[in-house]
Amino acid sequence: MEIKQLCPHCQEECISTLQKLFISSASSRQCKSCGKEVTISRRYTIFVIAVLLLMFVVSQVMKPDLMYILTFGSIAVVVFSVIQIYLIPLSKK
């Protein structure tokens, strides 16, 4: 399902879904309609870092085997990608 990534400045479609997937609060993209910079919320990036840290701590405590790490690692990547593409709005830089 392709959804339009609307620019917070001009409300036109500004970047592709793939570009949004690789955007972070530390980087930004230029809107292809108005040329202004768009990025995603810093709070979301902090949330992702917090979850990754939590997963790291849990893996240190539980000492899971490699299959477990690979399985949950891939699920986490998919979940974060879907959240970033569909739920996190673009914001002005």
Ligand SMILES: [Zn+2]
């Ligand atoms: Zn724009």
